[in-house]
Amino acid sequence: MEEQTYIMKKIPTFELKAIFECGQCFRWNEEEDKSYTGVFKNNVLNVKIDGENIVFKGICENDIKETVNKYFDLERDYEKIKETLRKVDEPLKNSIEYGSGIRLLNQDLWETIISFIISANNNIPRIKGIIERISKEYGTEIKWNGKKYYSFPTKEQLAKAKVEDLRRLGLGFRDERVYQTTKLILNKEVDLDKLSKEKDSKVIKEILLTLPGVGPKVADCIMLFSTLKCLDVFPVDVWVRRVMNELYFNLPEESKLKREQIESLAKEKYGNLAGLAQQYLFYWKREA
């Protein structure tokens, strides 16, 4: 396929590090020139800040401008969202200042489900390694710039993997979970097309929770980071628990508030933008 390029003017709500290292994605890597290269669906893209421009370049199966607009959530008004959230309170305002270039990606639902099942009780370098190995083994090769990249396997492709194959690729105890979830989705016992049309995030979450390896935290991540884009969920992990306890209760590292309590506090404070608030807080706590 031919290489395509798309150039747009720089905007304050688009910052490479903030987007790719706020914890929503695992397949974007920094290059020596500070640009990032990543694979999503059957696309390989490099994104570079060049003076006053943002330059997208790479292999795209469809029109690159449309692809970029959708994937980088460019139709959503992040300035407006930040304006609303800044008014909530001072701590959140500060974290927004820090992560003002964050955007939430519209990632493929299937890929996001499997990726976040793999993320459970795991660390980021290892998660990335596992996903790369799965893609190389079962995905489709894409060549660009003399390099080989691999798309994340489709459900049909990944269904070829046996439990022991997954174990060999380093998934550990998550092998069985990925295997079973793949089968359920392939048989349409959980129909992702139907799920994508569902509006009520409570219903969506209930359905996601029926998948092996998907608990409350993973479900929230899937809903927030995929094309489902439920901005009202509030994934609570160790970092978010820490930051919430510190900010609002001034409690020591060891969290006193339970997951459910934090979740309801967040929804009370941040309302239907809780998911964005989570990202600003998470990124601030981890990076600062």
Next chain:
DNA sequence: GCGCAGGGGGTCG
């Protein structure tokens, strides 16, 4: 340098 504990974006039984 190498070897060894400690812990990690939770989920499940």
Next chain:
DNA sequence: CGACCCCCTGCG
């Protein structure tokens, strides 16, 4: 509430 796989990190 404890176990779970395995790699990465940090310390001795």
